[in-house]
Amino acid sequence: MQDRTSDQEIGSQFDVIIIGAGISGMYQLYRLRKLGLTVRVFETGKDVGGTWYWNRYPGARFDSESYSYGYSFSEELLQEWEWQEHFSAQPETLRYLNYVADKFDLRKDIVFESPIKSASYEKAENLWLVTSDKGHTSSARFLITAIGPISAPTLPNIEGLDSYKGEAYHTGNWPHEPVDFRHKRVGIIGTGATGVQVIQEVAKTVGHLTVFQRSPNYCAPLGNSAIDEPTQKKIKASYPEIFKRCSETHGAFLHKADPRSAFDVTSEERQAFYEKLYAEPGFGIWMGNFRDVLVDKRANDTMNEFMARKIRERVTDPEIAEQLIPINHGFGTRRIPMETNYYEVYNQDNVKLVDLNEEPIRSITPLGILTESGEYEFDIIIYATGFDAVTGSFDKIDIRGEGGRRLKDKWSDGPKTYLGLQSAGFPNMLTLVGPHNAATFCNIPRCIEQNVDWVTDLILFMRDQNLVKVVASEAAEEEWTEHVLETAEKMLFAKVDSWFMGINKNLAHKRKRRFLLYAGGSPAYRERCNEVAADNYRGFQLE
Numbered sequence: 001m002q003d004r005t006s007d008q009e010i011g012s013q014f015d016v017i018i019i020g021a022g023i024s025g026m027y028q029l030y031r032l033r034k035l036g037l038t039v040r041v042f043e044t045g046k047d048v049g050g051t052w053y054w055n056r057y058p059g060a061r062f063d064s065e066s067y068s069y070g071y072s073f074s075e076e077l078l079q080e081w082e083w084q085e086h087f088s089a090q091p092e093t094l095r096y097l098n099y100v101a102d103k104f105d106l107r108k109d110i111v112f113e114s115p116i117k118s119a120s121y122e123k124a125e126n127l128w129l130v131t132s133d134k135g136h137t138s139s140a141r142f143l144i145t146a147i148g149p150i151s152a153p154t155l156p157n158i159e160g161l162d163s164y165k166g167e168a169y170h171t172g173n174w175p176h177e178p179v180d181f182r183h184k185r186v187g188i189i190g191t192g193a194t195g196v197q198v199i200q201e202v203a204k205t206v207g208h209l210t211v212f213q214r215s216p217n218y219c220a221p222l223g224n225s226a227i228d229e230p231t232q233k234k235i236k237a238s239y240p241e242i243f244k245r246c247s248e249t250h251g252a253f254l255h256k257a258d259p260r261s262a263f264d265v266t267s268e269e270r271q272a273f274y275e276k277l278y279a280e281p282g283f284g285i286w287m288g289n290f291r292d293v294l295v296d297k298r299a300n301d302t303m304n305e306f307m308a309r310k311i312r313e314r315v316t317d318p319e320i321a322e323q324l325i326p327i328n329h330g331f332g333t334r335r336i337p338m339e340t341n342y343y344e345v346y347n348q349d350n351v352k353l354v355d356l357n358e359e360p361i362r363s364i365t366p367l368g369i370l371t372e373s374g375e376y377e378f379d380i381i382i383y384a385t386g387f388d389a390v391t392g393s394f395d396k397i398d399i400r401g402e403g404g405r406r407l408k409d410k411w412s413d414g415p416k417t418y419l420g421l422q423s424a425g426f427p428n429m430l431t432l433v434g435p436h437n438a439a440t441f442c443n444i445p446r447c448i449e450q451n452v453d454w455v456t457d458l459i460l461f462m463r464d465q466n467l468v469k470v471v472a473s474e475a476a477e478e479e480w481t482e483h484v485l486e487t488a489e490k491m492l493f494a495k496v497d498s499w500f501m502g503i504n505k506n507l508a509h510k511r512k513r514r515f516l517l518y519a520g521g522s523p524a525y526r527e528r529c530n531e532v533a534a535d536n537y538r539g540f541q542l543e
């Protein structure tokens with residue numbers, strides 16, 4: 001288990017403070033420690049893992065091929081670790097991250113159970129002062145946020161939430177002890193990527209399951225299987241090719257978009273191609289589809305028809321099948337949930353789908369959920385209701401930059417960053433996987449490694465040049481933010497409500513619709529970051 005750092009140490013000064021001990025925080029710690037810097041990581045959880053520490057709900061697993069997801073920085077680690085499945089389940093991933101923490105002795109520089117409440121830039125000392133919820137204050141020249149884009153869970157804004165007397169869990173804050181669904185009446189709200197994973201798993205053992213669906217999503221088969229010995233050997237021998245391929249694709253997955261238009265082929269060839277993608281494991285159907293499926297409404301419609309037909313084929317009750325077909329967005333314009341027998345769940349006698357468009361929820365009651373048609377009683381309610389994505393985890397910390405300006409205020413009309421790595425007015429603060437960073441729309445560890453390597457090089461450059469302060473210029477920030485928004489406008493998902501667009505109907509305060517990710521692709525993003533670095537960090541003011 002982790003080494004708890006003493007209180008005395010917690011109040012010390014470091015070269016770098018990192019917030020978060022998930023995939024990005026762990027790798028950033030590893031890189032900076034190698035430079036001989038003093039680094040302290042503050043983590044809310046009791047152990048490492050970030051997303052994979054918190055999201056331990058039944059059914060949680062990768063949608064990326066496992067061997068494309070692990071860290072690439074250590075050949076020894078690559079050869080030692082053996083992924084058991086093509087799409088690893090959460091317990092295995094968490095075991096992997098613990099293995100990494102042990103192997104590189106990371107825990108000695110991590111303070112666990114220490115949520116950071118505030119961080120303020122002190123101009124006179126050119127230091128960041130960081131305070132945990134226990135009131136301990138530490139300082140550092142650099143502050144690096146590694147707080148994850150999907151790490152601020154949101155409960156539904158439904159009246160009576162607290163009145164419920166049974167067991168209730170949000171998927172993003174799942175208990176460490178197993179939850180037994182046998183003979184239980186379970187209600188689930190939410191049918192996003194998380195909801196789909198948890199529904200298909202709970203349905204295996206549940207007494208009775210009721211799914212409350214506001215918007216269906218287009219879900220595609222994951223095609224998971226165990227990794228056999230010969231494949232394991234092949235994987236270990238081909239890591240350079242695996243990572244090279246990831247580095248060349250838009251989302252850093254193994255799947256590359258097909259350069260053809262959906263209309264370059266006959267309708268029969270198109271159907272055959274869609275069938276092939278549907279039968280293949282992983283995100284190929286989303287990332288490896290015709291180049292215009294996510295851009296051109298007509299091309300997108302061909303895919304919508306195909307997916308609707310699949311749902312109708314798999315769900316026996318035609319009325320339920322229609323309820324499961326999205327009508328408010330096209331294929332791939334929201335995150336595609338990956339599934340294994342998800343649609344077949346609705347053929348089970350002990351599963352009921354409640355379409356909230358026909359039967360809205362009025363309130364949560366002490367016994368369960370009251371809709372316009374009556375009350376459903378439950379032993380367990382599961383909220384798979386999503387997250388205050390990308391900026392939500394920043395908003396939870398009172399971050400103040402130059403002149404005491406709050407980051408939350410600065411971003412109230414949408415985030416503004418330079419390269420998604422820094423916000424003007426917040427010197428020496430670097431945001432791994434921050435808003436408008438390609439890592440937010442990516443096979444995330446691939447882009448995390450790029451982010452961390454870039455930040456590490458910047459810090460090394462500053463050390464070598466005797467520089468102590470780096471801050472993005474307003475002009476560079478303006479230009480990048482505009483580029484991000486313009487790029488998004490070309491995509492169909494900019495026209496659809498989802499967390500990509502900062503839409504979360506559960507928040508008390510209504511947010512301006514704004515794109516939170518970067519859609520220009522990871523190769524273009526990496527190139528841009530490299531160019532900026534090669535040009536003496538163009539767009540950053542260095543002192």
Ligand code: NAP
Nearest residue numbers: 061062063156190191192193194195214215335384385386
């Ligand atoms: P999400 O995509 O935001 O989905 C939340 C779901 O809850 C939606 O179906 C939403 O309906 C519903 N909902 C929210 N509030 C509601 C309310 N008050 N009443 C009724 N329904 C409500 O969140 P998520 O499924 O947790 O996924 C978030 C992201 O996490 C994914 O997009 C993905 O990037 C990541 N993820 C990754 C993996 C993986 O890599 N394997 C797995 C799971 C999740 P509406 O659509 O109508 O708003």
